[in-house]
Amino acid sequence: xxxxxxxxxxxxxxxxxxxxxxxxxxxxxxxxxxxxxxxxxxxxxxxxxxxxxxxxxxxxxxxxxxxxxxxxxxxxxxxxxxxxxxxxxxxxxxxxxxxxxxxxxxxxxxxxxxxxxxxxxxxxxxxxxxxxxxxxxxxxxxxxxxxxxxxxxxxxxxxxxxxxxxxxxxxxxxxxxxxxxxxxxxxxxxxxxxxxxxxxxxxxxxxxxxxxxxxxxxxxxxxxxxxxxxxxxxxxxxxxxxxxxxxxxxxxxxxxxxxxxxxxxxxxxxxxxxxxxxxxxxxxxxxxxxxxxxxxxxxxxxxxxxxxxxxxxxxxxxxxxxxxxxxxxxxxxxxxxxxxxxxxxxxxxxxxxxxxxxxxxxxxxxxxxxxxxxxxxxxxxxxxxxxxxxxxxxxxxxxxxxxxxxxxxxxxxxxxxxxxxxxxxxxxxxxxxxxxxxxxxxxxxxxxxxxxxxxxxxxxxxxxxxxxxxxxxxxxxxxxxxxxxxxxxxxxxxxxxxxxxxxxxxxxxxxxxxxxxxxxxxxxxxxxxxxxxxxxxxxxxxxxxxxxxxxxxxxxxxxxxxxxxxxxxxxxxxxxxxxxxxxxxxxxxxxxxxxxxxxxxxxxxxxxxxxxxxxxxxxxxxxxxxxxxxxxxxxxxxxxxxxxxxxxxxxxxxxxxxxxxxxxxxxxxxxxxxxxxxxxxxxxxxxxxxxxxxxxxxxxxxxxxxxxxxxxxxxxxxxxxxxxxxxxxxxxxxxxxxxxxxxxxxxxxxxxxxxxxxxxxxxxxxxxxxxxxxxxxxxxxxxxxxxxxxxxxxxxxxxxxxxx
Amino acid sequence: xxxxxxxxxxxxxxxxxxxxxxxxxxxxxxxxxxxxxxxxxxxxxxxxxxxxxxxxxxxxxxxxxxxxxxxxxxxxxxxxxxxxxxxxxxxxxxxxxxxxxxxxxxxxxxxxxxxxxxxxxxxxxxxxxxxxxxxxxxxx
Numbered sequence: 001x002x003x004x005x006x007x008x009x010x011x012x013x014x015x016x017x018x019x020x021x022x023x024x025x026x027x028x029x030x031x032x033x034x035x036x037x038x039x040x041x042x043x044x045x046x047x048x049x050x051x052x053x054x055x056x057x058x059x060x061x062x063x064x065x066x067x068x069x070x071x072x073x074x075x076x077x078x079x080x081x082x083x084x085x086x087x088x089x090x091x092x093x094x095x096x097x098x099x100x101x102x103x104x105x106x107x108x109x110x111x112x113x114x115x116x117x118x119x120x121x122x123x124x125x126x127x128x129x130x131x132x133x134x135x136x137x138x139x140x141x142x143x144x145x146x147x148x149x150x151x152x153x154x155x156x157x158x159x160x161x162x163x164x165x166x167x168x169x170x171x172x173x174x175x176x177x178x179x180x181x182x183x184x185x186x187x188x189x190x191x192x193x194x195x196x197x198x199x200x201x202x203x204x205x206x207x208x209x210x211x212x213x214x215x216x217x218x219x220x221x222x223x224x225x226x227x228x229x230x231x232x233x234x235x236x237x238x239x240x241x242x243x244x245x246x247x248x249x250x251x252x253x254x255x256x257x258x259x260x261x262x263x264x265x266x267x268x269x270x271x272x273x274x275x276x277x278x279x280x281x282x283x284x285x286x287x288x289x290x291x292x293x294x295x296x297x298x299x300x301x302x303x304x305x306x307x308x309x310x311x312x313x314x315x316x317x318x319x320x321x322x323x324x325x326x327x328x329x330x331x332x333x334x335x336x337x338x339x340x341x342x343x344x345x346x347x348x349x350x351x352x353x354x355x356x357x358x359x360x361x362x363x364x365x366x367x368x369x370x371x372x373x374x375x376x377x378x379x380x381x382x383x384x385x386x387x388x389x390x391x392x393x394x395x396x397x398x399x400x401x402x403x404x405x406x407x408x409x410x411x412x413x414x415x416x417x418x419x420x421x422x423x424x425x426x427x428x429x430x431x432x433x434x435x436x437x438x439x440x441x442x443x444x445x446x447x448x449x450x451x452x453x454x455x456x457x458x459x460x461x462x463x464x465x466x467x468x469x470x471x472x473x474x475x476x477x478x479x480x481x482x483x484x485x486x487x488x489x490x491x492x493x494x495x496x497x498x499x500x501x502x503x504x505x506x507x508x509x510x511x512x513x514x515x516x517x518x519x520x521x522x523x524x525x526x527x528x529x530x531x532x533x534x535x536x537x538x539x540x541x542x543x544x545x546x547x548x549x550x551x552x553x554x555x556x557x558x559x560x561x562x563x564x565x566x567x568x569x570x571x572x573x574x575x576x577x578x579x580x581x582x583x584x585x586x587x588x589x590x591x592x593x594x595x596x597x598x599x600x601x602x603x604x605x606x607x608x609x610x611x612x613x614x615x616x617x618x619x620x621x622x623x624x625x626x627x628x629x630x631x632x633x634x635x636x637x638x639x640x641x642x643x644x645x646x647x648x649x650x651x652x653x654x655x656x657x658x659x660x661x662x663x664x665x666x667x668x669x670x671x672x673x674x675x676x677x678x679x680x681x682x683x684x685x686x687x688x689x690x691x692x693x694x695x696x697x698x699x700x701x702x703x704x705x706x707x708x709x710x711x712x713x714x715x716x717x718x719x720x721x722x723x724x725x726x727x728x729x730x731x732x733x734x735x736x737x738x739x740x741x742x743x744x745x746x747x748x749x750x751x752x753x754x755x756x757x758x759x760x761x762x763x764x765x766x767x768x769x770x771x772x773x774x775x776x777x778x779x780x781x782x783x784x785x786x787x788x789x790x791x792x793x794x795x796x797x798x799x800x801x802x803x804x
Numbered sequence: 805x806x807x808x809x810x811x812x813x814x815x816x817x818x819x820x821x822x823x824x825x826x827x828x829x830x831x832x833x834x835x836x837x838x839x840x841x842x843x844x845x846x847x848x849x850x851x852x853x854x855x856x857x858x859x860x861x862x863x864x865x866x867x868x869x870x871x872x873x874x875x876x877x878x879x880x881x882x883x884x885x886x887x888x889x890x891x892x893x894x895x896x897x898x899x900x901x902x903x904x905x906x907x908x909x910x911x912x913x914x915x916x917x918x919x920x921x922x923x924x925x926x927x928x929x930x931x932x933x934x935x936x937x938x939x940x941x942x943x944x
Contacts (some may be wrong), residue, residue, distance in 0.1 A: 676838040684846040755902035757836035765918040783932030
C-alpha cells in the first residue's frame with residue numbers, strides 16, 4: 001500500500017482507535033491524540049510541496065474492484081495539495097481549539113471519532129482520481145457532517161439542522177453520481193484524468209450537457225449555492241469548532257473543488273459558464289444581503305460563508321471562459337479569475353476560520369451570540385477583538401489583509417469578462433461587475449456589524465449569562481495563528497501563488513499548460529489607480545453610509561415575507577411528502593400478517609408466473625425425467641397427507657408436528673437423491689425450527705375455529721393453488737430448459753483448487769465464499785433484529801430526553 | 805406445575821456431550837465429507853437448546869455465563885475478517901489458502917484458512933439460534 005493512499009486511511013484508522021483511547025485513558029483529553037493525525041498529515045503533505053511546485057504529479061493506486069475499473073487512486077496535483085493542506089492544517093488548529101472549547105463532560109470520544117471520519121472522507125474527496133471512489137468519500141463527508149451537526153442531539157434544532165443538511169447534500173450527491181455515471185459511460189473510464197485527456201471525444205455526446213448539469217447540482221448543494229443554501233444557516237447548530245472546520249473552511253469547499261476539477265471537462269461551454277458564474281454571483285449577492293439582517297453572530301457568518309462561496313464559484317465560472325477561446329495570449333487573461341478563485345479559497349479559510357473561532361470564544365465567555373445583547377467587549381476581551389477586526393477587515397476586502405488582494409483580483413476579473421464578446425456577454429456582461437460591487441458593499445456592512453455590535457458600544461452585563469473575560473489562552477492560539485496568516489498572506493502572497501496555486505492552475509487548464517502558457521500570476525498589492533481600486537474605495541464609502549443609515553432601509557427585508565422564503569417551501573414539500581406517503585402506506589399496511597402474505601404470494605404468482613408465460617419457458621418433457629421409484633412415492637404420499645392434515649389440525653401442537661413431517665420428508669428425499677450435506681443440514685434445521693415454533697406458539701392463544709368470509713377463503717384457495725402450480729412449473733422448467741452450459745466441471749476440481757474433497761463445502765467456503773459471508777451477516781442482523789424487537793422496549797422517559 | 809423428569813435430565817446430561825462431540829466432528833469433517841461450519845454450528849446450537857429445554861434457563865445461564873449475542877457478533881467478525889486477511893497478503897478479498905504440513909504424531913495434515921472462515925459461520929449460527937430462542941422464551 002502506498003503512502004499517499006495510506007494518508008487517506010490514517011484518519012479512518014484513528015477514528016477506529018479513538019473510542020478505545022477515550023474509554024481507557026480518562027485523564028488525558030482525547031483531543032491531544034486526535035491532533036497528532038492532522039499535524040502529521042500536514043507535515044507530510046507540506047514535504048511534498050517542492051515536488052508539486054516543480055510541476056510533478058503524484059499518482060498511487062490501490063486496487064479495489066479492478067474488474068469494474070474502480071480503484072482507489074490517490075492523485076495529488078497542485079489543486080488537491082492546496083485543499084489537502086487546508087484540510088489537515090485547519091483541522092489541526094480546529095482540534096487544538098476544540099480541546100479548550102468542549103469540556104470533558106461532553107461525549108468528546110464520539111466528537112473526535114466523527115471529526116476523524118470527516119477528515120479522512122474529505123482527504124479522499126480531494127485526492128481521488130476515480131469518480132466512483134470520489135462519490136463514496138463525498139457522501140461520507142455528508143454523513144459525518146450530519147453526525148457532527150447533531151452532536152447535541154438532545155436539541156430539536158440540532159436534529160432538524162442535521163436532517164436538512166443531509167437531505168439537501170445527499171440528494172445533490174446522488175444527482176452527481178448520475179452525472180458521473182453518464183460521464184463514465186461516455187468516456188468508458190472512471191478516471192478523471194483519462195476523461196480530461198479524452199474530453200474532445202465526449203463533448204458532442206447527447207449526454208454531455210445533462211451530465212454537466214447533474215454534476216453541477218452536486219457541487220451547488222454541497223457548496224450551499226442559491227437556492228440550496230438554506231441548509232448552511234441551520235447547520236450552525238453544530239459546535240463552533242465544527243462550524244469553523246466543516247461549514248466554512250473545508251466541506252463546503254468540496255463543491256468548489258468539484259467545479260475546479262471538472263472545469264477542463266465541461267469548461268468553455270456557455271451553459272457551464274452561465275450556470276457557474278450566474279449562480280455564484282447571485283449567491284454572492286443574496287448571501288451578503290441577508291447576512292446584514294442576522295442578529296445571531298453565527299448566522300451572520302453562515303450567510304457570509306454562503307456569499308463568499310458564491311464569489312469563489314463565480315470566479316471559477318469566469319475563468320472557464322478561457323477554455324472557450326482555446327489557447328492564445330488574449331484568452332490567458334481570463335484564467336486570472338481562476339487564479340483569484342484559488343487564492344481566495346485559501347484566504348477565506350484563514351479569515352473565516354478565525355472569525356468562527358472568535359464567535360466561539362465570545363459565546364463561551366459571555367454565553368450568548370446575539371448582537372442585540374452584546375456590545376462593549378473591546379476593553380474586556382482585547383485579544384479577541386484584535387483577531388475579530390483582522391478577520392472582518394480581510395473579509396470586507398481592506399488592506400493590509402489577504403482578503404484585499406483576492407477581492408481586487410475578483411474586481412479585475414469581473415471587469416475583464418464584460419469585454420468578452422461571446423456567450424451573450426456583450427449584452428449581459430455588465431451585470432456581473434455591478435452585482436459583484438453591490439454585494440461587496442453589503443459584505444463591508446456585515447463585516448462592520450460583526451465588529452461594531454460585538455465589541456464597541458455600551459457594555460450590557462445585565463443581558464449576558466456571564467461577565468465578559470478573556471478565555472483560556474489555549475483557546476486563542478488557533479485564531480491567533482489564523483489571524484497572523486491573514487496578515488502574512490498579504491505581505492508574501494506569492495509564496496502561496498507560486499508554490500500551490502500555479503501548479504493547481506496547470507491541472508485546471510491542462511491544454512494551456514501543454515502549450516507552455518505561464519498560468520501563474522504575480523500578485524501585487526498595488527495595481528495603480530485602476531478601476532478596481534476605485535471600486536474598493538466606493539465599497540468603503542457606500543458601506544459606511546449604509547451602515548450608518550441601516551435603520552432607515554432595513555424595512556427592505558420585509559419585502560420578502562417569511563411565508564415566501566425557500567425555507568418555508570422546503571418545509572412545505574417535506575410535510576406534504578410525509579403526509580401523502582403516510583396516507584398511501586396506511587392504505588396497504590393493514591397490520592395483518594395475513595394480508596402481507598397475500599401481497600407476497602400474489603406478487604410471486606404474477607412476477608414468476610408472468611415471466612414464464614411471457615418467455616414461454618414452461619416447456620418441459622416428463623418422459624425424459626428419471627422415473628419415480630416406489631420408495632419415493634411413499635415419502636411423497638406421506639408428505640401430502642401431512643400437508644393436507646395440517647388444515648384440519650385442532651391444536652397448534654399437532655400443526656407443528658405435522659409441519660415437521662414435511663421437513664423431515666424433504667430430508668429423506670435428499671438422502672434418496674444422494675445429497676448427504678443437504679439432508680444433514682435439513683434434518684438439523686428441522687429439529688431446531690420445531691423447537692423455535694414450540695417456544696413461539698407458547699405465547700399464542702388456542703387455535704380457534706376460523707371465522708372468515710367466503711370471499712377471503714376463495715382468495716386464499718386461489719393463491720395457494722397458484723403458488724403450488726408456479727412452483728411445480730418452475731421446478732419442471734428448470735429440468736427441461738438448458739439455456740446455459742453447465743459449470744459443474746469447474747467445481748469438480750475442488751480438491752486441486754480449494755484443497756477440500758467435499759465439493760459442496762468447497763463452494764460454500766471458497767468458490768462462493770462471498771455469498772456465505774453475506775448470509776452469515778444477514779443471519780446476524782436477523783438475530784439482532786429479533787432480540788431488539790422483543791427485548792429492547794422503548795422506555796416512557798425517552799420522549800422527555802429528546803425535544804429539550 | 806412441576807414435572808418429575810429425572811430420566812430426561814440424566815439422559816440429557818449424557819447426550820449433551822455426545823451431540824457436542826458430533827458437532828465438533830461435523831465441523832472438521834466438513835472439509836472432505838458431509839458436515840461443515842453451518843451444520844456443525846447448528847448441531848452445537850441444538851445441543852444447547854436441549855439443555856435449555858430440559859433444565860430451566862436460569863440454571864444454564866448460571867453454569868454457562870456466555871452472552872450469545874457477542875458469540876454471534878464475534879463469528880461474523882471472524883468470517884468477514886478472514887476476507888480482509890487475504891488483502892493483507894495482496895490477494896483478492898476472501899481468497900482462501902491451504903497447504904499440507906507434516907506434524908509429528910499426526911502425520912500429514914492439511915491446514916486451511918477455510919477452517920477459520922467456517923468457524924466464524926458456526927459461531928454466528930450458534931449465537932443467533934440461541935439468542936432468538938432465549939429472547940422469545942423470556943418475553944413476558
